[in-house]
Amino acid sequence: MKFVASRLSSGNKIFPAEIYLDPTGVTIKIPGLFSGETKQFDYDHIASVEIDTPLIGYSKISIFAGGTMMEANGFTKAEVKQIKEGIEKGKLNIKSTSAAISTTSLADELKKLKELVDAGVITAAEFEQQKQKLLDN
Numbered sequence: 001m002k003f004v005a006s007r008l009s010s011g012n013k014i015f016p017a018e019i020y021l022d023p024t025g026v027t028i029k030i031p032g033l034f035s036g037e038t039k040q041f042d043y044d045h046i047a048s049v050e051i052d053t054p055l056i057g058y059s060k061i062s063i064f065a066g067g068t069m070m071e072a073n074g075f076t077k078a079e080v081k082q083i084k085e086g087i088e089k090g091k092l093n094i095k096s097t098s099a100a101i102s103t104t105s106l107a108d109e110l111k112k113l114k115e116l117v118d119a120g121v122i123t124a125a126e127f128e129q130q131k132q133k134l135l136d137n
Contacts, residue, residue: 001020026040037070044094050064
């Protein structure tokens with residue numbers, strides 16, 4: 001999803017700021033005449049998101065990740081709220097996906113060990129030892 005700052009806001013008259021939300025993270029582009037700044041943050045590295053919505057004028061969003069802060073202004077209140085919600089949903093999706101992957105892989109490993117015991121390749125004691133190693137991680 002792409003969000004472009006209003007050209008009517010300060011600092012965005014010629015080259016407006018852009019924010020992109022994708023399945024893995026957020027990208028902020030602050031273009032300039034001769035140079036610009038682009039930063040990409042993965043959802044799992046984002047520590048916090050702050051929005052500043054004044055009574056009159058355009059809103060500002062600040063993203064903090066890994067000791068780095070990036071700001072963009074010139075968005076409507078609805079846009080910054082939508083961006084913040086998108087980032088929060090992305091963070092939740094990343095956490096739930098990684099939890100599902102780790103749970104599935106643990107279950108698969110235990111199943112493989114059980115099959116080895118049933119086939120007589122390893123002993124029951126070896127099975128318990130390997131199982132404990134998996135559960136401790």
